Amino acid sequence: MQADDLEFPLPVGRFAGREAFRQLVRDALASAASQAWPELVLSDFDFADWPLGEREVVQSLHRWAGHRRCLTMLAGNFDAVARLHPRFVHWRVRWDHVVVARKARVVSSEEMPSVLWSATWMLQRFDPVHSNGASSREAQRLTWQREQLAEWIQSRSAPGFPSSVLGL
Numbered sequence: 001m002q003a004d005d006l007e008f009p010l011p012v013g014r015f016a017g018r019e020a021f022r023q024l025v026r027d028a029l030a031s032a033a034s035q036a037w038p039e040l041v042l043s044d045f046d047f048a049d050w051p052l053g054e055r056e057v058v059q060s061l062h063r064w065a066g067h068r069r070c071l072t073m074l075a076g077n078f079d080a081v082a083r084l085h086p087r088f089v090h091w092r093v094r095w096d097h098v099v100v101a102r103k104a105r106v107v108s109s110e111e112m113p114s115v116l117w118s119a120t121w122m123l124q125r126f127d128p129v130h131s132n133g134a135s136s137r138e139a140q141r142l143t144w145q146r147e148q149l150a151e152w153i154q155s156r157s158a159p160g161f162p163s164s165v166l167g168l
Contacts, residue, residue, distance in 0.1 A: 010121050014134045021131040022051045024123050026060070028116055033063035040064075041072045041117040041149050045109035046080040049131060053085030061088075065095045073099065074113075074152055076106040078161040096163035102153050103160025113152065117145055 010031055015024060032040055044050060051057050065071075075081070078101065082089055092099055106112050114125035114133070122145055125133035136142065 010135065010137070012121075012135050012137055014132075016130070016132045018049055018131040021049065021123075021125060021133065024135060025051055025116060026054070026057055028118070028121065028123060029057055029060040029064065031121070032118060033060045035120075037064070037118045037120065038068060039070045039072075039119060041074070041115065041146070041153075043074040043113045043115045043117070043149060043152070044125075045076040045106070045112040045114070045128070046078070047073075047075060048080040048084060049128070050085075052081065052088040055087060058087045058091045061091055061095070065098050069098045071095075071099045072149075072153060073101045073161065074104055074149065074157060075101075075160070076104050076109065076112050078103065081161065092161075093163045099163070101159065101161035102157035104152060104157040106156075113148065115145060115149065117142070117149060119146075 010027055011024075015021060029040075031037070042050075061071075092101075104112060109128065114128045116123040119142065121135065121137045122142055123133065123135045124145065125131055127133070
């Protein structure tokens with residue numbers, strides 16, 4: 001094990017399967033909290049397979065959130081988040097000031113990138129149906145993926161998933 005591995009315990013390389021993906025999300029959010037990552041981008045068609053509603057994940061997000069943090073969520077549809085992840089929805093209301101939610105204009109789930117991105121590590125599902133993908137901390141790959149996500153956020157989405165709905 002190298003010194004970098006001790007400082008950055010998240011794995012790099014391929015992963016396969018839904019549970020492997022979910023564990024990587026859990027581990028990444030725990031690392032985000034312990035290492036005070038300033039920015040996170042979560043992108044998925046509907047986040048149905050993500051463990052966002054788990055107590056451990058919400059606790060990690062709670063520890064992570066704070067001054068000068070930003071979580072951007074990009075989804076084709078947020079219905080599954082509201083239905084499947086009530087703990088996360090409750091957390092999102094409290095931490096609305098650190099969350100930017102965008103609804104992508106997409107026709108199908110195959111169009112949407114399924115990515116957890118930070119400036120130091122990323123996770124991408126190439127095949128969301130089978131939860132196969134790879135994680136990386138390679139600077140060039142991180143930069144390229146951030147540019148792709150920025151294009152989706154700026155040009156192919158609109159505000160979505162408000163923390164509260166006010167009626168008149």
